[in-house]
Amino acid sequence: MIEIKALSRKWKTFALDSLDLTIRDGEYFVILGPTGSGKTLLLELIAGFHHPDSGKILINGKDVTNLSPEKRNLAFVYQDYSLFPHMTVKKNIEFGLKMKKLKAPDKLREISEYLNISHLLKRYPLNLSGGEQQRVSLARALVTDPEILMLDEPLSALDPRTQDSAREMLLNVHRKGKLTVLHITHDQTEARIMADKIAVVMDGKLVQVGTPEEIFEKPANDRIADFVGFENVLKGRVLSCEGGLLRIEAEGAVLEATGEAEVGDTVHAGLRPENIVLSKIFTQSSIRNSLKGTVTEVQSLGALVRVRVDCGFPLNVLVTRQSAGEMELAPGVPVYAQFKASSIHVLR
Amino acid sequence: MRMKPIARKSKKLEPLISVFSFLLLVLFLFISVTLANMIIGQLLNDFPGFEAAVKNRNVLRSIFLSLYAGLLATLIALFLGAPTGYILARYDFPGKRLVESIIDVPVVVPHTVAGIALLTVFGSRGLIGEPLVSYIRFSDALPGIVVAMLFVSVPYLANSAREGFKSVNPRLEKAARSLGAPLWKAFFLVTLPLSARHLLVGAIMTWARAISEFGAVVIIAYYPMIGPTLIYERYISYGLSASRPIAVLLILITLTIFIVIRILSAGWSIYDRD
Numbered sequence: 066m067i068e069i070k071a072l073s074r075k076w077k078t079f080a081l082d083s084l085d086l087t088i089r090d091g092e093y094f095v096i097l098g099p100t101g102s103g104k105t106l107l108l109e110l111i112a113g114f115h116h117p118d119s120g121k122i123l124i125n126g127k128d129v130t131n132l133s134p135e136k137r138n139l140a141f142v143y144q145d146y147s148l149f150p151h152m153t154v155k156k157n158i159e160f161g162l163k164m165k166k167l168k169a170p171d172k173l174r175e176i177s178e179y180l181n182i183s184h185l186l187k188r189y190p191l192n193l194s195g196g197e198q199q200r201v202s203l204a205r206a207l208v209t210d211p212e213i214l215m216l217d218e219p220l221s222a223l224d225p226r227t228q229d230s231a232r233e234m235l236l237n238v239h240r241k242g243k244l245t246v247l248h249i250t251h252d253q254t255e256a257r258i259m260a261d262k263i264a265v266v267m268d269g270k271l272v273q274v275g276t277p278e279e280i281f282e283k284p285a286n287d288r289i290a291d292f293v294g295f296e297n298v299l300k301g302r303v304l305s306c307e308g309g310l311l312r313i314e315a316e317g318a319v320l321e322a323t324g325e326a327e328v329g330d331t332v333h334a335g336l337r338p339e340n341i342v343l344s345k346i347f348t349q350s351s352i353r354n355s356l357k358g359t360v361t362e363v364q365s366l367g368a369l370v371r372v373r374v375d376c377g378f379p380l381n382v383l384v385t386r387q388s389a390g391e392m393e394l395a396p397g398v399p400v401y402a403q404f405k406a407s408s409i410h411v412l413r
Numbered sequence: 414m415r416m417k418p419i420a421r422k423s424k425k426l427e428p429l430i431s432v433f434s435f436l437l438l439v440l441f442l443f444i445s446v447t448l449a450n451m452i453i454g455q456l457l458n459d460f461p462g463f464e465a466a467v468k469n470r471n472v473l474r475s476i477f478l479s480l481y482a483g484l485l486a487t488l489i490a491l492f493l494g495a496p497t498g499y500i501l502a503r504y505d506f507p508g509k510r511l512v513e514s515i516i517d518v519p520v521v522v523p524h525t526v527a528g529i530a531l532l533t534v535f536g537s538r539g540l541i542g543e544p545l546v547s548y549i550r551f552s553d554a555l556p557g558i559v560v561a562m563l564f565v566s567v568p569y570l571a572n573s574a575r576e577g578f579k580s581v582n583p584r585l586e587k588a589a590r591s592l593g594a595p596l597w598k599a600f601f602l603v604t605l606p607l608s609a610r611h612l613l614v615g616a617i618m619t620w621a622r623a624i625s626e627f628g629a630v631v632i633i634a635y636y637p638m639i640g641p642t643l644i645y646e647r648y649i650s651y652g653l654s655a656s657r658p659i660a661v662l663l664i665l666i667t668l669t670i671f672i673v674i675r676i677l678s679a680g681w682s683i684y685d686r687d
Contacts, residue, residue: 114587134590141591147584151606160602164593209592 066090067111067213067247072120076106081269083120088247088262093239095256096249097280098266099292104249107266108215111247113137124212135164140206144218146198148190154201155186161209169208176204180234196227200234207238214238216248220255232259253294257281265289287333287412296381297336298412303328310353310406316378321353324411333412338383340408343372343400345392353406356380360398363389370394374402448664455661459654466658472643476663479640480670482555483623486562490570490619495612498574499600503583520568527564528632535560535633557634562623569618577611578604610681617674624667 067088074081081103088094098104109115111122113134122130129137140161148157158173177183180200190198199219206214219235220228236259239246250256256263256277263280265273273285284290291298301315303326313320315334326332347355358376370389372382380402384394394400426434455463466472501513519527535542535551542551551557581604589599605612627641635642640663648656 109587112587112591114590133595134587135593135595137591139591141588143584143588145582145584147582147588149585149589149603149607160589160594161592164589164598205588205592215591 066123066125067245068121068123069111070121070123072107072110072117072122074106074110074115074117076115079103079106079269081106081110084271086264086271086274088245090245091243093236093246093248093259093261095260095263096247096266097253097256097260097263097293098249098251100251102251102266103269104251104266105217108141108217108247108249112139112141112215138209138211139213139215140209140211141215142199142202142206142217142219144221146190146202146222148198148202148205150189150191152189153186154182154188154190154193157190157201158186158205158208161205165209167209172208176208180204194227195223196231199223199231203234203238207242207244211244213245213247216246218250219248221250221252235259253281253292257294265293267292282410284335284410284412287335290333290335290410290412294337296338297334297341299334299336299378301332301334303330303332311411313409313411318356318377320409321406322409322411323407324409326411335410335412336380336404336408338371338381340404341380341382342403343374343382343384343388343392343394344403345398345400347401348403350403351405352403354409355401355403358400358402360394360396360400362396363394374400376402451657452661452664455657459658462654462658463661466662471638472659472662475638475643476640476659476666478555478558478637479624479663480666482558482562482639483620485555485559486566486623487570487616487620489559489563490567491612491616494567494570494615494619495574497571498576499578499604501571501575502578516571517568519565524565524626524628525632528561528629531557531561531564531629531633551633553634553636555634555637558630558637558639561629561633562626565626565629566619566622569622570612570615573611573615573618574608577608577615580611581607610678613674613678613681617671621667621671 067086069084069086072081072084072086079101084107096104096107106115110117113129113132113136117130120130121128124137124139148154149160152160155173158176161167162169162172174183177186180203182197182200182204185193185197185201190201193201199222216235220231223231232255235246235248238244248259257280260277263275263277264271265280267288273280273289275283280289281293284293287298299315299320301313301320304312304314304319306312306326306328309323309325311322311324311326311332313322313332313334320334322334324332342352347357356376358374358380360372361375361379362371362373364371364373365386366383368386369383370386372384372389372394374380374382382402384392388394392398392400497516501509522530532539532552534540535557537543537546537550537552539551549556551560585603585607586596586599589603590596594602624639625641627645630639631642631645638646640659644656644659644663647659
């Protein structure tokens with residue numbers, strides 16, 4: 066278990082401010098935040114590469130605040146994998162074993178087979194693909210049986226197809242080794258798919274900690290909502306509130322949403338793009354909101370397509386590639402954007 | 414990473430590349446014609462004079478002393494300059510700019526001025542020379558030559574080391590430390606090998622600068638004579654024909670050594686080949 070207590074650190078023009086955080090044993094914990102929010106600094110503080118100005122770091126109850134990095138039994142995998150270019154893959158993996166004087170003759174073979182890198186052992190890192198480098202970096206980190214595995218944006222340097230298999234591999238490693246994993250990323254999807262728990266860091270502050278459901282469905286404020294993927298955040302004013310159904314005037318449209326607010330309140334209405342249905346004709350249904358608009362942009366994201374619709378304000382919608390094809394969605398095509406009142410997350 | 418020039422089949426060169434290539438040729442000719450003229454002139458017009466220099470023990474002793482004192486100065490420069498380069502590459506501290514400027518001063522100071530400054534510190538009545546005189550003598554002695562060579566050449570090593578250490582991503586050291594290596598092991602097993610090429614180039618430049626030094630050495634230690642001092646002495650006493658064979662011999666020896674080192678180190682620090 067990692068316990069961070071009132072941790073503060075100023076670094077250049079940047080500061081982490083009085084952070085409190087607990088990461089339980091065996092948890093896959095993701096620290097999510099935009100670039101420059103202090104995620105890597107936090108990770109490096111836990112690893113011991115920086116000393117905090119104040120506060121404490123405890124690992125399994127032991128105060129490691131002033132312990133040097135090599136004595137913390139943490140393993141680190143950096144975004145660029147940081148393999149030693151002058152050593153073969155085998156020597157890279159053996160490095161930790163030698164430094165920690167661990168005699169484990171079968172470890173190298175086992176980990177190489179597990180991560181499917183046995184055929185790479187004699188090669189040098191600069192000749193490997195991104196995915197191969199990542200597996201080697203992971204093998205090097207895991208071979209010493211660390212208590213905690215720390216991953217600094219481990220997927221960001223990989224192409225989308227390799228990202229999928231790498232994500233799977235990291236989750237397998239976590240499950241199989243019952244390892245505590247501390248993973249930092251700026252990618253909301255990555256965090257949502259992988260995390261048992263997420264801490265959102267913004268401007269050096271911990272702004273929300275919770276399960277992925279809590280973070281993504283109930284973000285604590287509009288900045289978090291905007292960041293975690295409520296790509297549609299509309300500012301509006303509550304017109305009426307009857308039995309938990311709010312009517313909100315936002316950007317010239319009137320939306321119906323479930324939630325609690327007072328009439329006259331200024332609120333933000335968060336609407337996830339995958340919760341919006343597009344249709345070419347108006348259909349009457351239990352869906353409370355239906356906005357008429359025109360497609361302005363269609364962007365392929367692999368299996369999904371992001372469609373931008375002008376409803377008097379821009380609305381981002383995610384549909385499958387098949388649907389986009391069947392509906393012949395293209396700029397200029399008129400559509401109806403429909404979404405349920407319960408799909409709107411009202412933030413005050 | 415070794416960069417390979419892009420193979421172009423087109424015969425037409427970009428105008429900028431044509432101009433740059435011409436300037437490269439001018440620079441190459443400026444250096445090579447000056448040296449080749451002296452060497453070839455000597456060998457064709459006065460080979461017996463060159464042969465006599467090769468067989469002269471005083472000449473050989475002076476040249477050997479140049480190389481030996483230069484090597485000592487380079488080793489000391491490595492010992493002092495590499496750690497200096499590491500600190501300058503990795504850390505920011507108040508006055509860092511000043512420290513970097515002062516380290517560069519020996520490059521810009523006229524070397525006779527450097528010699529005088531060194532004499533006031535290491536001379537028999539100098540700040541350091543006087544209290545140490547019963548243990549080590551600098552004036553007109555090997556330590557004086559080494560000190561003078563070190564003073565004028567150490568900036569090359571410190572700067573090259575700094576650039577070398579800067580080129581190694583600090584994350585590699587951090588990765589090593591997270592794998593259980595204390596800082597000193599991370600330095601010797603990761604950072605130093607990856608900076609080796611910069612250090613080698615720095616050492617070659619330092620040695621080259623040391624053995625070509627005359628101005629500072631001649632003031633603190635005229636004797637025992639190093640190669641450049643002997644060439645100067647022969648030129649002043651007997652003229653060009655007496656000094657040129659020694660100069661040619663010195664150039665040929667140093668050129669051979671540098672070419673051999675360059676060839677031997679050609680594959681250093683290139684890790685993108687299996």
